[in-house]
Amino acid sequence: MSMSFRELVTALHGMVLGAAFLLAFSGGWVALRSIGSGDLTTEGRSRLHCRMAMLLWSMTILAWLAVLLGTWVIYPWYRAKPPVAGGVETPAGAALAEYPKYLLLSNPQTTDWHEFGMEWKEHVAWLAPILATAVAFVATCRREQLARDAMLRRTVLFLYGVCFFAAAVAGGLGALINKAAPTR
Numbered sequence: 001m002s003m004s005f006r007e008l009v010t011a012l013h014g015m016v017l018g019a020a021f022l023l024a025f026s027g028g029w030v031a032l033r034s035i036g037s038g039d040l041t042t043e044g045r046s047r048l049h050c051r052m053a054m055l056l057w058s059m060t061i062l063a064w065l066a067v068l069l070g071t072w073v074i075y076p077w078y079r080a081k082p083p084v085a086g087g088v089e090t091p092a093g094a095a096l097a098e099y100p101k102y103l104l105l106s107n108p109q110t111t112d113w114h115e116f117g118m119e120w121k122e123h124v125a126w127l128a129p130i131l132a133t134a135v136a137f138v139a140t141c142r143r144e145q146l147a148r149d150a151m152l153r154r155t156v157l158f159l160y161g162v163c164f165f166a167a168a169v170a171g172g173l174g175a176l177i178n179k180a181a182p183t184r
Contacts (some may be wrong), residue, residue: 006183008183013073014171014174014175017049018066020062025054026158028055031052032135032146032156034048035049035146035153036148036150045147052143056099056135060135062131064129066125066129070174077183078101081099081100082096100181101114103181104180110180113181127163128167131159131160131166132160132163138156139156
């Protein structure tokens with residue numbers, strides 16, 4: 001099995017960064033949920049704070065890497081225009097499969113993958129790193145308050161959940177769109 005450079009970068013974007021994001025997210029979720037436990041000793045809470053900060057900042061960095069790679073590298077490949085022949089955008093001598101956006105738009109059954117899926121994915125994907133940064137910042141700067149204040153902890157967990165939802169929607173739509181019109 002061989003992969004083109006674009007397929008390799010797309011796999012790095014979705015499968016490697018995405019899988020690492022999920023691992024860091026799950027660890028961060030457990031740490032955030034556990035930080036308010038009255039069963040923790042002072043030393044245990046201190047270790048949990050360090051682990052939580054490492055996981056949350058790792059997840060934040062992974063989210064930013066995935067979104068920036070998707071926006072500035074993969075997205076231009078997706079939106080590449082086929083050559084113009086006779087004043088009409090048609091694949092003049094080139095396969096339409098090399099132009100994923102236009103491949104989706106060429107078939108009425110797959111038009112919605114671009115019109116709804118990709119257009120929505122472009123915007124919702126940016127929520128994940130923005131919210132991840134906010135959660136990591138609050139968990140790092142307000143760690144003692146986070147351990148004491150259940151309302152703050154619930155708010156941070158809610159934002160963290162929205163962050164995951166945004167990443168899941170973007171990742172799911174990206175995987176489905178790439179299945180329908182792969183970036184080659």
